[in-house]
Amino acid sequence: MxxxxxxxxxxxxxxxxxxxxxxxxxxxxxxxxxxxxxxxxNSSRTPAQAVQHMLDMGFEHIEEKHFYTSAMASVSYVSSHYSGRKAFYIGELGMKQALLDNGFTIVNGTDDLADVVFVGLNRNANYEMYSEAVKHLVNGAVLVGTNNDRILLSEKGVNVGNGSIVAMFEHVCDKESVKIGKxxxxxxxxxxxxxxxxxxxxxxxxxxxxxxxxxxxxxxxxxxxxxxxxxxxxxxxxxxxxxxxxxxxxxxxxx
Ligand SMILES: [Mg+2]
Structure with a gap:
């Protein structure tokens, strides 16, 4: 089977x-x-949020164990390929949850320098947050994009995809991102x-x-x-x- x-x-x-x-x-x-x-x-939702999203529209029998996101894959991949466990992230709850579930220390909002910068979609990210990510990257942090989708389609039309944000960081820091998603x-x-x-x-x-x-x-x-x-x-x-x-x-x- x-x-x-x-x-x-x-x-x-x-x-x-x-x-x-x-x-x-x-x-x-x-x-x-x-x-x-x-x-x-999509790295934005936690498995629990993803379950609720699908139950709300009428699916049945859906459980958290059924979800594997690019955020989960990114954190799992970094855990087995890199030793550093201090992370700065751009992302929503799905990204944060994956880091906490896997024993990473989140340095957002502290003076600590990150070993890894995870970039997932955050629809409320701003210039200040992007510049803080750059600080870690120029100090040697590994750049990990959860996915490289250039665009994101919604009911409202074409939106900026996470891959375009990752490409911006590659350009700023002149280093290639670790690529994870499909x-x-x-x-x-x-x-x-x-x-x-x-x-x-x-x-x-x-x-x-x-x-x-x-x-x-x-x-x-x-x-x-x-x-x-x-x-x-x-x-x-x-x-x-x-x-x-x-x-x-x-x-x-x-x-
Ligand atoms: Mg699709």
Missing amino acids: KGYMIDLDGTMFHGKKIVEGAKEWIDSLVEQDIPFIFLTN PYQPILDEALKFMNMKKEDVIVVGDNLETDIALGVKFGVETIFVLTGIHKKEDIERLGIHPTYVVERMTDWKG
């Missing part, structure tokens, strides 16, 4: 609205006891550890060819491209990113 790594935005919901077929498919996974996680580049390998490796499964035993599900499907294609994991979100069937040829399977909606998937 394969397990699923499932994208959220455009695959499970649009804003606060459930995507057609998404709830029925998740219900069927739960009923058959098939392992799955929601694998998201389509980069760290989030896949960390998520496999979290699920306690091998890559041969999972399928990546998503609406975005450049993040979800590219992750699977690059690292030898099967993929299901669902046509409920950002990319259309024609984009497969245009982008040259070829999923293993393509479905209109997840209830069409007979795995």
Whole structure:
């Protein structure tokens, strides 16, 4: 039995609205006891907030154990690849919680210098906060972006994505960020550890060819491209990113 790594935005919901077929498919996974996680580049929500967000729109049987975010992957990756545990972060509660859960000391608002600067989306960040991050980075802190999405789509249109903020820090400090989120390998490796499964035993599900499907294609994991979100069937040829399977909606998937 394969397990699923499932994208959220455009695959499970649009804003606060459930995507057609998404709830029925998740219900069927739960009923058959098939392992799955929601694998998201969104670092803003904690798993508890993410559960509530989905229950509020009408999903059922969703638990905290089902969520693996780019914030969790970033902290887990840094824990096993770097020794420093003093962190400065830009982010929301999901980022902060991941740091505290993994024994990091947060230096925000203190005179202490950080070993690592984590950059996740914070919709209330300002110039002062960015400049404080730069102080740590020029003093030798490692730059870790939770994800490199250039743009973020919402009901209001196109917004600045976390990847664009990370690129700003790379430019300011002339150093490259450690890349974690989809389509980069760290989030896949960390998520496999979290699920306690091998890559041969999972399928990546998503609406975005450049993040979800590219992750699977690059690292030898099967993929299901669902046509409920950002990319259309024609984009497969245009982008040259070829999923293993393509479905209109997840209830069409007979795995
Ligand atoms: Mg998506």
